[in-house]
Amino acid sequence: MLIIEGLTRRFGDRVAVDDVCLEVPRGAFVGIIGRSGAGKSTLLRLVNRLAEPSAGRILWDGAEVTGLRGRALRDWRARCAMVFQGFNLSGRLDVLTNVLVGRLNKVPAHRSLLCLWSDADRAVALAALERFDIAELAAQRAEHLSGGQQQRVAIARALVQEPEIILADEPIASLDPRNTRVVMEALARINRDYGITVLCNLHSLDIARSYCDRLVGLSAGRLVFDGAPDALDADAARRLYGLEAADVMDAARPGLASPAPSPFLAHT
Template identity: 55%
Template sequence: MLNVSNVSRVFGKKAAVDRISFTVDKPGFVGIIGRSGAGKSTFLRMMNRLTDATSGQIFVDGTDILALKGAAKRAWQGQCAMIFQQFNLVPRMDVASNVMHGVLNRRSTLATMFNLWSEADITRALSILDRLGIAEQAPKRAEALSGGQQQRVAIARALMQDPKIILADEPIASLDPMNAQIVMDALHRIHTEDGRMVIANLHTLDTARRYCDRVIGMRDGRIVFDGTPDLLTTSAARDIYGADASFSEAATSTSIDTLPRDQNYATTLLGA
């Protein structure tokens, strides 16, 4: 399904991503971990075609998405939704309109200029917001919501695209533990219920262990670990983070793991 082959991105003389290769043969929940500057975000941006690769190929269902141009490139970006750390919402726009912006590239310029939405688009946006427990926030400005709620709006916007793959770039880095759990639970449910591939850059070992069925560790632009969460030992952490094992564990742990995953999920969502 996904085949990454010798992909690099060089800025000046520095390789931010250095000849990485891996294959994912079924829709999984893949976590990418590593220090800041390891190349995680650059890789996701290349997958979404927000940043061009210097070399290499990324095949999705047999198509090299790095070779796409024009309309084909835009169509791929519609199939590969991106969720950002800082939400990337329009703060003064209402929540429902922010969600519907997920299908902007499928609309006419005139409809976009006058903010005209079909009944089907509105109904679908509200249904997605309801699924994520925030339908009541639909008429509010995005800036009036908490960080955790804004990130769920960003997830809803991604789902509005009906993508094959969801890329999440540090989706919980700016959230408190409770909201971090809610966001990760939402992404995990989307993966399991919809059968969508999720690739998430994560800041903590424990979150990767808890939610991912495969973890890729990056250091200095290269892959230094690729395996199942149970193989994330302190020795592996040392290889990924380049520090002594106790520091790696402490620096990359979070109290999200004191919270039970998916317990009373609907109540937790509505109360956050």
């Protein structure tokens, strides 16, 4: 279980995350929603320890994450994988090598520095690409891929870390509707088939209601909603989205949020 207690992050006089408390059981798929600047990305970066908290603490299965340093912190970041909005791939490297980067914490330092991958590591990486129907792209340079393909490569890289939790920071922000479905279905399958906990920042309430079994809403860094997607009513939407609430709720009416079948699933 992930436990967040009184987590706060200040940047000078600005409070990006303000005394957030959460408990997330293993295997959950949690959507973190709210307007831009609400603190969603900062919250995930705090959990992964890419940002340091100003106050509060983070625990995973009873072990405190907040004070980890050195090797222990690297191990935590392997167990708590990040998927970024901007993909964070090396465009000049081929797809397979980009995925193999997720194995760095599993190999000796001398091998990782020289990129000496074992046959077993290559097999794991290829299996992850096959899982997301992109194994045929293994030899292509990442910069030649579409946005949806690059994000699937990034998710495959996260999967080969063998994580216990995946933090996805606006993974569909730059994608078209078709690739949005493909990427969200990839995350949903990881959650369902492997039991990996997923925390996913989403700007779209429509998508959040379609794929997440729980929503956590932030406004100005504070937790203002925590519950099932169907429990998000107009009052909660106003606290989250202000004057945009009516438009957001209209776009996410029941019946509009059901995703269409994706070609990605047809190949699996």
